[in-house]
Structures are given as C-alpha cells and as structure tokens.
Amino acid sequence: MPAYDFTRRTRRQSDPDVVVVGAGAAGLAAARALTGHGLTVQVLETTGRIGGRMATREVDGFRLDHGSHLLNTAFPELRRRLDLDRLDLRPLAPGVLVHSGGRRYRAGDPQLTTARQAATRTPFGSPLDKARLGSWLSRLAATPASRLLARPETTAARALTERGLPARTVDGVLRPLLGALLSDPALGTSSRVADLVLRSYARGRLCLPAGGIAAVPAQLAAALPAGTVRLGVRVTSIAADGVETANHGRIGAQAVVIATDAPSAAELMPGLRLPAFHPVTTYYHAADRTPMNEPVLLLEGDRTGSGPPLVSHSLVLSELHPSYAPAGQALIATTVLGRRGFDSGGAAGLEPAVRARLAELYGTSTTGWEFLSVRHVPDAVPAMPPPHNFRRPVRVLAGLYVCGDHRDTSSVQGALVSGRRAADAVLRDLGLPVAGREAEVAA
Template identity: 45%
Template structure:
C-alpha cells in the first residue's frame, strides 16, 4: 500500500458536494490543513450541469433561492448571472385551463385569479394570508418550536379547504418534496414557504452547477482533488481505490447517502426520493413567460420553459422545456407525460425533440415528522458525517450541515 506524497493533513473531507465544499471552506478558514477528495470528475454531487448538444441541462430540475441564509453567507450572486421566475405558478386544472397563483404583494396586477371563487374561496384566501404572514415574519426559533406533524395536517389545521389543497398545495409541493402524499414534516414546509415568500427563485446562466463551481473556486488550489474515489476508512485516514493511503486524524464523510453507508456501515440514513427530469427542445416556446406550471391531475410534478427564464439555456434560439415526474417512468409512461404537456401548454408536442433524460435516485431524503432540522455530524472519535440527509433536503440544508460539521470538528480538535 502506497502512502500519499507530501505529508498528512489535519482533516480529510470526502465528497465535494455542497456539504463537503462548505465544510472544507470553513476548516480552511480556521487554519486547518484540509484535503477535499471527490470521486467524480467535477464538484457538485447532485448539483451538476451538463452541456448536451449545446443545451444547458441540470441533473434534475433545480432552482436557486436567494433567501437561503447559507447562500447569502457564501455566494456572490452577480457572477451567477441569475434570472428570476415569476413569483407564482400556473395551475393546469384540466381541459387546457390555466389559473395563475401569484404573490399579490409582488405582482398585484397579475393576481386576478386570486379573486374569491376562482382558485380559492374568500375563507381560503384569508387562511392562506394568515399562514403566509406568520411564516414570513415569525422568528426562525418560533417556527422550529412548533409541534411537528405532516404537511397535510398542518394545512388542514390552518383552515385551508380540501379543494385548495388538492388544486394547489398537493401538486405544487409534490415537486418540492418529491412525494405526493404531503407526508413531509410541517416544520420543513413552513421553512420552505418562508424562503419562497422572502426570496426569489432563479436560474444561473450556466446552470445550477455554477453554484458548487463558485464554492470550489474559492478554495486554495491544493485542497481539492477530483477523480479520487475513496475505498475505505482506516484508523488513521483513508485508502483510495488505487490503494494509496492518505493520513489524517479527522475524516468527514460528505458523500451521497449510499456512499456514506458504504464508508460508515452502521450509519442510519433516511430513504431517498427518486425523480426523473425530461428535457425537450421545441422550435417555438409553448409559453411566453418564465413561470412554473403544475398539473392538478399530477401527471407530472412541474414543467417550465427554461429559455423563458434564461435564454442562455439553448444555443440556437429554440425553446428548452424541463418536465419532472416522480420515480423512473418507462417509455410508455413518458408518452403519457408528453400528452399531458400537450394539453397543459395547448401545443403540439409530437415535434418536440427529447434532448436528455435524467433519473436521480435519492434526489432528496424523505423528511417525515418528527424531523430534526439539523443532526450532529459526530459519528465516532475523529469521524464525522454531513449532507442534506443530516439536515433538510435543500441547498440550504446541505450547506448548513457542512458548516455544522466544521464547527464540531473545530470544537473537538481545539479542546
């Protein structure tokens, strides 16, 4: 077995996704010698972007929320060249009928479908307004202190009718939680709703992969090594797949949950949610606005014309349409999705070209109640673990988990 050249490190971080990048950055800032080892050819983990025939295709539909505290702390927004979605969604209620669910505080002139009797009753609108106001203004500590139950129970207890839940919340939140039973923690729902009310949902010009790329670019040159898979942990470091041994008294596992369990066999991780995103190219845009579209029949989670949000996503002026569905549909099911898109957009989808298809397994961790919003990274002496499965299934959760791991490493090594 070969030992690494150039001496050991204080900490080895395995995995250069959002959690590993945040952890490594904070440890480096504290003066520790850090090696960040990534098995893949680039950083990002599940937050990656590919160029396919010139099109910008994220590995699964993802949006960037400017309200996340960790985003505000770590990222410069201007270099990302962000373009926003409209503050709301279009709801397809069948037969080609689209209703606009818009934030009336930002787009009052486009809130005609929030007139009582269209999308919701006056009672529903009052209950929704109260829920939204509380989530927007209450201190975060108050939200954390609430009793945790399912999102469905919380929405019902807030006074929202079954009609509004089935027309808007279930189809919309299915695309956020990657489950359609609304069984996700209400505590997490309130934080998601808060972030949407307070922030702006955007797309970076070069895809969501620009986010981890910026985080990696801020690290000192010698810290990050890509194409470096770790085979196992040892008593004094790690062994790479090529047999090389790297030494460090502290190791942080910041990988995908499946890889984390392989390296730490007794680690408990939640089940994962699977999603498939289809990218179609069309000669003309089927919707001339940068808006997310959801389907009350739930034949798809959500769809949008990415090039209406950011023209940079297509190389030649064509429209690029993203559509996400739960699980991993077979070609027969994809035909059903294409037919649903034709109805929702009121467009001929037969001529659409399938540019790419991504199925992302364990795209999000399951988050049923009671959900701790953050778990300790401590696993055993000198061994730590972080990732969104240790917090919440979001960029904020992954970054916050990496930050917590760094704090706990520093607290333990500086005793």
C-alpha cells in the same frame, strides 16, 4: 466531549490536516470553512467532476441540469456562503401557474397585496378564500423559524387540512406547490419542514444560476486553494486518522469528514442512519418556439385516482436565461415525481405520455418537440417524515465527521449548513476558534 489529542498521531509531511470525502455542496462548504481557518484540506472525489447531484451538462448546445434543483433567495446559508451577484441568479416569475380543468391560473404570488390576490380569477376559492391564503402566506413569512419549529409535528398533508384554509385552496394551490418544492407528492414530509419551505417561498424568490445549477459547487470550489480537490480518487475505508484509497494508497489526516450521499456514507460507515428517498425523474424537450413567454413554474393541479399525477411541474428554462438553449430554440424541463421504477423501456418509455400531457398543460402541440434526454434519480431527495431532526449529529467521534443534506434538510440550504457544522466540529476538536453563530434553520 473533550477535544481529542491529535498530537500523538503519526502523519507524513505531505498529508493534509483534514480529508473530506466527496466534492458535493456539503463537502466543498466544509472544505471552504476549514481552509479559511488555515488548515490544509484534501477533498477526494471518486468521479471525474465536482458537485454531486448538482451537475449540469451540455447536449447539442442545450444546458441540462441534473434533477429539479431550485434555489431560493431566502436561504440564509446561500447568502452567507456564496457571492450571489457573481452567481448571476435568475428568478422565476412570481407565483406559479396551476393547470386545472383545462385552464391555467396564476396563484400563490406572495408579492401581491392581499386585495390583489383576492381579485385574481381562479377556481381555487372565493375572493375571501384567496385573501385568506395571501394573508396566511404573509404571516408565515413574518413568523420566526423558532416558532414554526415549536408547532406540533405531523405530516404536511395532515397539517394542510388542519390549518383552516378551504379545501379548494389547499388542493388547488398548496398541495401541488408543496409537492413540487419537497419532491414529495404524497406530502408525508414533516409539517415543520413544510412550514419552513413555504416560509422561504413567501420570503424569497425561486431561482437558478444563469450558468446552470453546477455554478454553485463551481463557485465553492473556486474559493479553495489550488490542488485542494482531487478527482478520480475512490476511498475504500475510513478511520479517524485517515483514509485508504483504491489506487492512491493511504492518506493520513487529523480528521476525516464524510460528505458523500447517504448510501455511500453508510457503505463507508456501517450503522449510519440511511433515510428513505424520494425519486425524481426529469425530462428535457427542445422546441422551435417557446410554449410559455416567461420562466414560471407550471404545476399540475388535476389529480386522478389515488396516486400522484403523471407530471408534477414543468419550466421553460430558456425563458430563465437564453444561454440554456441555442438561438431560436426553447428548452423545457419537466419533472415526474414518485416513480421509483418503470415498465419496459425504462424512464424513456414514459416520454410519449409525458409529452402528451405537456400538450395539455401548455395548451399547444408538442408533436414537433425533440426529446433530448431523461434523468432518473431513484435516491434523489432524502425523505423528511415526522419526527424530523433538523440537526442530526455531524460528529461521530473525535476525528471522524459526516455531513450532507441527509443530516439537516434535503435542500441546498441543508447541504451547505451541514458542511459548515461539520467544519465547526472539526475546529472545536482541534482547539481552534469557531466564528459565527448557529445558522437559522431553513428548508
């Protein structure tokens, strides 16, 4: 579409060039790209903090991340938009531990040679089966994303059964791993998304910032001009030439970018596609001593009945970096997936059952563990069933744009890419040059 003629709009001298609604990762990425081209931007955030779902809070000296966020060093946009050295990323131990039949087994380490993977002692297949898994992950890591996107699309669950891998390997390793990475225990996610997720897993390292997941939006915001982000400003309606706010009047602009979560975006823009969501519940426990001497992702590999297991995965965050817990204490974060509602007592009412299962997973008594907090987010992760559009339009019309992980992929990678795509659309409509090439698709 031709660029819109913005010169006829009447704006106050104090009005910014662009208003971005929402100070999550997507909104901050969009603002950073726009200010980098000399535009004035106001990021309006209704709450008292930045980051959206990427939040960290301190509780009695423990650092609690909201949700089960995990970054991956293979995310292309993460490397392009952030200073990873300054972010102080701390990698998880290679591979995962899968609890199955009362024991824990190391599996899925793409850094091991195929021969060493074949030699590992696990019940997830013969040595040949484990060698095939290692070879398959290596080939996936080397496959261009464009080729993965050209594959026939089905659900991740169905694709796993059609890839020629043994059922013991699929059910013992890949299903619990993908369920944890996608927050989708039923694996109804697009097989193309699942392939990209496993590709990133095989190419990079799962990690978290030493200062908690909130360090990501904090670094994005720190690169913005002073005064760009305004907290406690609730936008009530939007137009292509500005926004109305609850207590701060009208703010005019040449363009408006909606960078909220999907439900909030749909409220501001009726008719906008609203995806389904995967719920995520995270339990935090403190212990006098660590139940695991390394920061490894512990997966639940036993399945009973037709529903998801009680616990999806657990991680000793204080082994990732000691600042996650006070001296002499350990912090354990445990994720439960697939539970949208709870019986009486809410999410906290399930904690005794979670704690009991953790005793089995870690092979230690959890009686003395302290229950610190639980964070239940029913709309945590936008679902990506087939067919999935990896590049949903960010330009609604000239002057009005929308971005967020619900427009690309449900990850930090997707949020950052979506914010940059929205900024690029604004720049094109304003007749300004857009630098760089289209980012590689990743999930």
